[in-house]
Amino acid sequence: MxxxxxxxxxxxxxxxxxxxxxxxxxxxxxxxxxxxDTARAEHQKKVGNxxxxxxxxxxxxxxxxALRPLGGMEKFVRxxxxxxxxxxxxxxxxxxxxxxxxxxxVAAVIDLCQKAGAKRILIVEHTCDNPATVCFEMSGIxxxxxxxxxxxxxxxxxxxxxxxxxxxxxxLAQTQVVRDVLEADCFINLPVAKDHSxxxxxxxxxxxxxxxxxxxxxxxxxxxxxxxxxALAVKPHLTIIDATRILATKGPKGxxxxxxxxxxxxxVDPVAVDAFATTLFxxxxxxxxxxxxxxxxxxxEARLNRLNITRV
Amino acid sequence: MSTATEARQRFKAMGRVxxxxxxxxxxxxxxxxxxLLLFLFLLALTVYxxxxxxxxxxxxxxxxxxxLSTFIASREVIGALIPLxxxxxxxxxxxxxxxxxxxxxxxxxxxxxxxxxxxxNRRAAGAKGFPQVKYYxxxxxxxxxxxxxxxAYFFDPFGILTRTVVWVLVAPVTLxxxxxxxxxxxxxxxxxxxxxxxxxxxxxHYRMNLLAALLFAGILALGLVxxxxxxxxxxxxxxxxxxxxxxxxxxxxxxxxxxIECHRCDRECKMGAILPDGHRYLARECIYCYNCVSxxxxxxxxxxxxxxxxxxETATDLNRRRLLGFAxxxxxxxxxxxxxxxxxxxxxxxxxxxxxxxxRPPGSLPEExxxxxxxxxxxxxxxxxxxxxxxxxxxxxIEGFWTPILVPRIGHCSQHCTACGDVxxxxxxxxxxxxEKKYLFIGRAYIDRSTCIVWAQDKKCLVCDEHCSYxxxxxxxxxxxxxxxxxxxxxxxxxxxxxxxxxxxxxxxRVTTLGDLRHLTREAQKRFYERHLEKEE
Numbered sequence: 001m002x003x004x005x006x007x008x009x010x011x012x013x014x015x016x017x018x019x020x021x022x023x024x025x026x027x028x029x030x031x032x033x034x035x036x037d038t039a040r041a042e043h044q045k046k047v048g049n050x051x052x053x054x055x056x057x058x059x060x061x062x063x064x065x066a067l068r069p070l071g072g073m074e075k076f077v078r079x080x081x082x083x084x085x086x087x088x089x090x091x092x093x094x095x096x097x098x099x100x101x102x103x104x105x106v107a108a109v110i111d112l113c114q115k116a117g118a119k120r121i122l123i124v125e126h127t128c129d130n131p132a133t134v135c136f137e138m139s140g141i142x143x144x145x146x147x148x149x150x151x152x153x154x155x156x157x158x159x160x161x162x163x164x165x166x167x168x169x170x171x172l173a174q175t176q177v178v179r180d181v182l183e184a185d186c187f188i189n190l191p192v193a194k195d196h197s198x199x200x201x202x203x204x205x206x207x208x209x210x211x212x213x214x215x216x217x218x219x220x221x222x223x224x225x226x227x228x229x230x231a232l233a234v235k236p237h238l239t240i241i242d243a244t245r246i247l248a249t250k251g252p253k254g255x256x257x258x259x260x261x262x263x264x265x266x267x268v269d270p271v272a273v274d275a276f277a278t279t280l281f282x283x284x285x286x287x288x289x290x291x292x293x294x295x296x297x298x299x300x301e302a303r304l305n306r307l308n309i310t311r312v
Numbered sequence: 313m314s315t316a317t318e319a320r321q322r323f324k325a326m327g328r329v330x331x332x333x334x335x336x337x338x339x340x341x342x343x344x345x346x347x348l349l350l351f352l353f354l355l356a357l358t359v360y361x362x363x364x365x366x367x368x369x370x371x372x373x374x375x376x377x378x379x380l381s382t383f384i385a386s387r388e389v390i391g392a393l394i395p396l397x398x399x400x401x402x403x404x405x406x407x408x409x410x411x412x413x414x415x416x417x418x419x420x421x422x423x424x425x426x427x428x429x430x431x432x433n434r435r436a437a438g439a440k441g442f443p444q445v446k447y448y449x450x451x452x453x454x455x456x457x458x459x460x461x462x463x464a465y466f467f468d469p470f471g472i473l474t475r476t477v478v479w480v481l482v483a484p485v486t487l488x489x490x491x492x493x494x495x496x497x498x499x500x501x502x503x504x505x506x507x508x509x510x511x512x513x514x515x516x517h518y519r520m521n522l523l524a525a526l527l528f529a530g531i532l533a534l535g536l537v538x539x540x541x542x543x544x545x546x547x548x549x550x551x552x553x554x555x556x557x558x559x560x561x562x563x564x565x566x567x568x569x570x571x572i573e574c575h576r577c578d579r580e581c582k583m584g585a586i587l588p589d590g591h592r593y594l595a596r597e598c599i600y601c602y603n604c605v606s607x608x609x610x611x612x613x614x615x616x617x618x619x620x621x622x623x624x625e626t627a628t629d630l631n632r633r634r635l636l637g638f639a640x641x642x643x644x645x646x647x648x649x650x651x652x653x654x655x656x657x658x659x660x661x662x663x664x665x666x667x668x669x670x671x672r673p674p675g676s677l678p679e680e681x682x683x684x685x686x687x688x689x690x691x692x693x694x695x696x697x698x699x700x701x702x703x704x705x706x707x708x709x710i711e712g713f714w715t716p717i718l719v720p721r722i723g724h725c726s727q728h729c730t731a732c733g734d735v736x737x738x739x740x741x742x743x744x745x746x747x748e749k750k751y752l753f754i755g756r757a758y759i760d761r762s763t764c765i766v767w768a769q770d771k772k773c774l775v776c777d778e779h780c781s782y783x784x785x786x787x788x789x790x791x792x793x794x795x796x797x798x799x800x801x802x803x804x805x806x807x808x809x810x811x812x813x814x815x816x817x818x819x820x821x822r823v824t825t826l827g828d829l830r831h832l833t834r835e836a837q838k839r840f841y842e843r844h845l846e847k848e849e
Contacts, residue, residue, distance in 0.1 A: 017492070092728055092781070128779065128812075130726060131697040132513055134361060138728070156513050157490065197787075198774035216814040219773045220765060252778055 031162035031182045033234055043075050044237065044268050049301060049308045051267040051276045059244055059264070063108040066240065066266035069310040076238050077186050079117030084184035085109060085150070086236070088192045088207055089139040090128040091253050098247040098258045101192040103140035105242045105264065109190060110148040118186075121150040124178050126210050128253075132156045153180055161213040168297065169229035171221050176213035177234055189236035189270065193243040193261075193277050195251035198223055201281050202252050203274040204239040205231050205290055228293030231270060235299070239273045241265040243280055271300025272307050279304075316573040323572050323610040336602035336615075340413065344420040351417040355477055356510045360697040360731040369691060369737035371417070371470045374400050377453070377549040378471065378687045381464035382738045384457040386684040390739060401556055408560030409553045412543055413599030418469035419543055422535065426582070429535040441537075441544050441584055443597055444630055446551035448638035453548050455642030460680075461649040461711055463642070465688035467548045475714075476528040478694040479518040479703070486512050516699045517722065520714070539582040544597065554596035558626040561617050564598060566591045570612035577604035577613060592623040654709015662831035667707035668824040671718040671805060674725060674752040675733040675744035678831045679708075685740035688714040692732035692741060698723025700807065701732060716741075718754065720807025720823050725754070727781035727806070748834070750782055751841030755805025756827030757784070757798050764820035766795050776809035776821050785809070800827060801844035 001009075036044065047070050054065035067073055077083055087101035095103055106123070113121055123145050127135040132154045136142040145152050153160070161176035181187055191207035198219070199206055205227050209215045211234065218226035243263040250256025261280060267273040271294045275285035285291050285302040295302035351371055357364040372378055373396040380397075383389055400411055412419050449467055456463040465471045489511035534541035543550050564586075566577075571590060578586035581604055585597035605613045649655065654666035664670075664679050673692060676682050693701045693716055700723030703714040716732070718725055733743040744752060757776075761767035766774075770793055777785040777796060784802035787794040798821075805823045813819035829837050 092726065130513075130723070131360060134697070134726075134728070154513065159490075197777045198772065216775070216812070219775050219814040220771075223772065250783055253781065255783075 029162070031164055031177065031179065033182050033187070034184065036237065040076070040078075040237070043071060047071060047075075047267075048269050049272060049306060051265065051269075051272050051307050051309045053263060053265050053276070053309065053311045055261075055263045055311070059102065059104040060108040060111075062244070062262070062264040063105060063112065063240065063266075065312045066264045067112070068312055070238070070266060070268065073112040073116045076188070077113050077116035077118050080119045081113075081117070081185035082120045082122065082180075082183070083113045083118045083186045083188065084122045084124050084181050085113075085188050085190055086124055086181070086207060086211060087141060087190040087242075088210065089123075089125045089135055089141045090210055092129040092135055092138050093254060094138055095140045096258070097254050098192065098245045099194065099252060099254045100135075100139035100141070101190050101242045102244050103144045105240070105244065106141055106190060107144040107148065109188060109240060110144065110150050113186075113188075114148065121148070122153050122180050122184070123150055124153045124155055124180055124211055126155040126178070126212065126215075130156075153178070155211065158213055164233050166229055166233040168232050170293070170297070171225040172218070172229040175230065175233070178211045181211045181234060186238070187234075187236045189239040191239070191241055192246070193241050193265075193280055194247040195249050195256065195281065197251065199227070199290060200288055201278060201283065203241060203277045203291075204236070204270045205274055205294060208234060208236070224289030224293055227290035228297055228299070231294045231299040232297055236270055237268065239267055239270050241273055241277050243277065246280060248281070269300040271295055271302050275302040275304060276307060276309060315569055316571060319570050319610060319612075320572045323570075326610070329609075329611075331606065335606060337606040340600070340602055343414050344423070347415050348417040348420045351473070352477070355474065355694060358691055358694045358735060359510070359512070360695055360726075360729050362695065362731055362734055368695075368735050369689070370396070371474075372687065372689055372691075372737035373397060374415075375468065375470045375549065376401050377450075377464055377552050378468050378689075378737070380552070381453060381457045381462060381468075382685055382687060384454060385460050385462050386681060386738075387460075388685075393738065400553075404553050404556040405559055407562050408598060408600060409550070409557040409596065410562075410600040411553055412547075412550050413601040416469060416543075416549075418473045418547075419540070419599070421473070422532065422540055422542055423582075425532040426535040426539045429533075441541065443544055443584070443594070444628065444634070445545050446547055446554075447628060447630055448634055449546060450548040450551040450555075451635055451639045452642040452645065455639045456645045457642075459643060459646035459650075460684050461646035462684065462687065463645055464548065465686075465714065467546070468687065469542075469547055469549055471687060471689055472528060472531070474694075475524050475688070475690045475703075478690045479521040480525045480528070482512070482516055482694070483518075483521065486515050490515070514699075518693065518702065519705065520703050538584065540599075543599070544583050554628075557596050560595065561619060562600065562615050563595070563618050563620060563624050564593050564604070565614055565616055565618065565620065566623065567612045567614075570610045572610055572612075574609065576607040576609075580604070580607050587625070592625055595624050595626050596628060649709070649711035652710040654706070655711055663825070663828070664709070666709045666712065668826070669717070669719075670704065670707040670712070670825055671720070671755045671807070671823055672828070672830060673701060673716055673718060673732045673741050674749055674754050674804070674806075675730075675742045676754070676830055677740055677742060682740050682830075683708070683711050683715065685738040686715045687738055687740075689737060690714075690716075691735040691737065692716045695731040695735050696723065697726050697729055697731070698811070700724055700811070718807060718823075720810035721819060722811075724808040724811040725749075725804075725806040727808075742834075744834075748838075749806075750802075750804060751829075751837050752834075753804050753827050753829040753837065753841075755807075755823045755825050756800055756803045757805065757807070757809050757821050757823050758826070759796060759798060760818075760820045760822065763815050763818070764796070765815060766793065767820075773814065775812050775814055779808045779812045781806065781808055796821075801841070801847075803827065 052066045052069040054062040091099040093099035196202040248257045248259045358368045376397045379393045583597045586593045656665040701716045702719045704717045728746045765771045807823045809821045810819040
C-alpha cells in the first residue's frame with residue numbers, strides 16, 4: 001500500500017466514522033417515553049396518591065424514610081436498569097445558596113439506585129446558566145456523581161434531543177426531549193423547592209423544563225400552560241423534592257433568603273407532590289397555575305384532601 | 313586548474329555520503345514542530361475555567377513587536393511583558409535571527425505549506441524579492457504607534473495566527489469533535505469522551521471568520537511567488553529582529569577550497585539570503601534553518617561560532633525616501649483612526665460617539681487607553697465561555713477594528729468568570745476578581761416596552777429577572793400587572809437578560825454603553841456602587 005492509497009482509506013474511514021456517529025436524520029424520528037413493565041405500572045397505581053414527607057435525621061436518612069411508604073427504591077429500580085436522575089443543577093450557584101438540588105440528596109438517591117441494582121445512572125440537565133460544566137461543578141453535583149460513578153449528561157446540544165408530540169395538550173403541541181430521558185427504565189425527578197419569579201414557586205413539574213430543548217418559547221406561549229401540557233408527555237416515575245433547604249425569596253437563581261426546612265418529599269404523582277409542596281411556602285395548590293393546569297388535564301391529583309400524606 | 317574543479321574531483325572520489333539524521337536541519341524541524349504544537353496546545357488550554365500551567369499568552373509575551381508597539385502607543389512599560397521579549401531580543405543580538413527559523417509558529421506553517429507549493433515555487437526559489445519592504449512596514453507600524461494608534465496587530469504574525477485559529481479553525485475542530493462526542497452511541501460506549509475539555513460545549517461563532525481565513529490563505533499562497541515570502545518581505549516582527557541581528561556570533565562560513573560551485577545553497581535558501589556567489593550572505597535575512605548546510609554535498613558550509621566578517625553582509629539597503637513615505641503612511645493611519653467618527657467624543661465626556669453597542673469586557677481600561685493597549689490577539693474571545701466576546705467591526709470605529717466587544721445576544725458576561733482579564737497579554741482588560749464584577753459596570757440594560765411580552769402584550773414573562781445574576785430587575789404594578797424595571801445601580805450590563813430574552817430576533821431588553829463606568833478608577837467604581845447600595849437601604 002502506498003501513501004496515496006493509505007490516505008484514501010483513512011479519508012473514507014474518517015467520513016464513515018463521522019457520518020455514522022452523528023447519524024443525523026435517523027434520530028430525528030418522534031419519540032415517546034418508554035413504557036413501564038406491568039408490575040411497576042401497577043405499583044405506580046397502588047401508591048398513586050401517597051405523598052411521603054420525611055423530616056428527621058440526616059439527609060441520607062430522610063431520603064430513605066421518604067421512600068418507605070412508597071415501597072422502597074426496589075419498587076422503582078430493577079437490576080440492570082438505566083436510571084435517569086433530573087436534579088436541578090441549572091445555575092452557577094453553590095449548594096449553600098439553595099438554587100440547585102442539594103448534592104447530598106443526589107448522592108443518597110444514586111446510592112439507593114445502585115443498591116437496587118441499577119446498571120447505569122445518568123444525571124441529565126440542560127442548564128440555564130453557561131458554561132454548563134461549571135454549573136455542574138459549582139452545584140456540587142459533579143463531585144457526588146464522579147464519586148459514585150454516575151454519568152453527567154450535559155444536555156446542551158440539540159442533537160441529544162428527540163421530538164415528542166403531546167396529544168391532549170392545550171398549548172404545547174410538540175417539543176424536544178432529551179433522548180436518555182425517553183429511553184430510561186426509570187426516570188426520577190429531583191427538584192429543589194424554590195421561590196420563582198415567574199411561577200411563584202418551582203417544584204417538580206417546573207424542574208422538567210431542564211430536559212427540554214427550546215423552552216424559551218414556553219414563556220411566549222404561556223409558561224403555566226406549557227409546563228402543565230408537558231407533564232402529559234413525560235411523567236417522572238418518582239419525584240423526590242429536596243426541601244432540606246429552600247430558596248424562599250429571589251428565586252429561581254437567587255441569591256435570596258435560604259430557609260432550612262429539613263424535609264424531603266416523595267411521591268409518584270408529580271402533581272400531588274407539587275401540590276403538597278406549595279404548603280411549604282404558605283401557599284395553596286390553587287395559587288400555582290401550572291399545578292392546576294396539569295390537574296385539569298388529568299395528569300394527577302392536586303386536591304390536598306384527596307391525598308394520602310404520610311409523615312415519616 | 314581552478315580550485316572548484318579540483319574540489320569537484322576530490323568530491324567525486326569521496327563517493328556518496330548518507331546525511332546524518334541528527335543534523336541541525338532536522339533538529340530545527342523538531343523544534344519548529346514542538347513550538348507549533350505548544351502554540352496550538354496553549355490555545356486549546358485557553359478555555360474557562362483556566363487551568364494552564366503556562367501563561368496562555370506566552371507567545372505574545374515573547375513577541376517584541378506587539379510588546380514594543382503597545383509600550384509606544386500607551387506610553388507605558390508593562391513589567392510582565394518585558395522578560396520574555398527581552399530574552400528574545402537579547403538572543404537575537406547574540407545569536408542572530410534564529411527566532412524566525414526555529415520558533416515562530418507562523419514560519420513553521422509557511423514552511424509546511426511551502427512544501428506543498430514547492431513544485432511551483434522552485435523556479436522562484438532564487439528570487440531575492442524585496443526584503444526592504446518589511447522594514448518600511450515596521451516603520452509604518454511604529455510611527456502609527458507613536459501617534460497612539462495600534463496597527464501592529466494587523467501584521468503581527470502571532471496575532472494573525474491566533475486570530476485564524478480562534479475565528480476559523482476552532483469551528484471545524486468543534487464540528488468534528490461534537491459529531492463524535494455528541495453522538496448517542498459514543499455516550500453509551502465511552503461516556504468520558506463526551507466531556508473532552510478542549511472541545512467546546514457548543515459550536516462557537518465568530519464574525520470575521522471568512523476574512524481571517526482569506527488573509528491567512530493569502531499569506532500562505534504568497535509561497536507561490538517565493539518561499540517564505542511573508543517572512544522575507546513583509547513581516548514587521550522579522551524586520552525588528554533583523555535590525556537586532558547584525559552582531560551575532562554564529563556566522564555562516566564556506567570553505568572555498570571545498571566548494572564545488574553547484575550553487576544549490578544560494579538557489580535553495582528559502583530566505584534568499586545567500587548571494588549568487590554562494591559565499592557571501594545577508595546576515596539580517598539568515599534565519600539559521602541550516603538548509604544550506606544540508607544541501608552542501610561536499611560539506612563546505614558550516615555555522616561556527618566566530619566573529620569573522622568575510623561574507624557577513626549587514627547592509628539593509630534601505631531607501632530613505634521610501635522609509636519616510638511609509639512612515640507617512642503611519643501618520644495617515646493614525647489620522648484615519650483619529651478622524652473616524654467613532655473616535656469623536658461627546659462633549660467633554662469620556663464617552664465616544666461610536667456605537668452604543670460597543671460594550672467592553674469588565675475590567676477594561678477607559679476606551680482611549682484600551683485602544684492603545686489592545687493587540688487584537690483574540691485570546692479573550694477564545695476564552696469567553698459564552699462566546700459573547702466578538703471582534704468589533706464598526707462598533708468601536710476604525711481605531712477599534714477587531715477589538716473585543718460583548719454581543720449579549722450571542723452570549724452574556726458570565727457572573728463568576730474572570731478569564732478575559734486573566735488572559736489579556738497587555739492588560740487592556742485589567743485582571744479582576746469575581747467579587748469585583750458586581751461594580752465593574754460595562755453598560756446597562758433597558759427594556760423596550762414596545763416588544764417586551766409583559767409591557768406590550770400584558771402576558772406574564774419574567775425570564776430576564778429569572779436569569780439576572782445581580783438581582784437588578786424589580787417589579788412594579790402598572791395597569792394591574794407586575795411589570796419589570798431595571799435598577800440602574802445594580803445592573804452591570806452583563807447582558808444575561810438580553811441573551812435569554814425570549815423575544816426574537818431582537819431582544820426586548822438590551823444592553824447599551826449607557827452606564828459604562830470604565831472611565832472611573834476601580835476604587836471609584838466601588839464607591840459609586842456602595843453609595844447607591846446604602847441609599848437603597
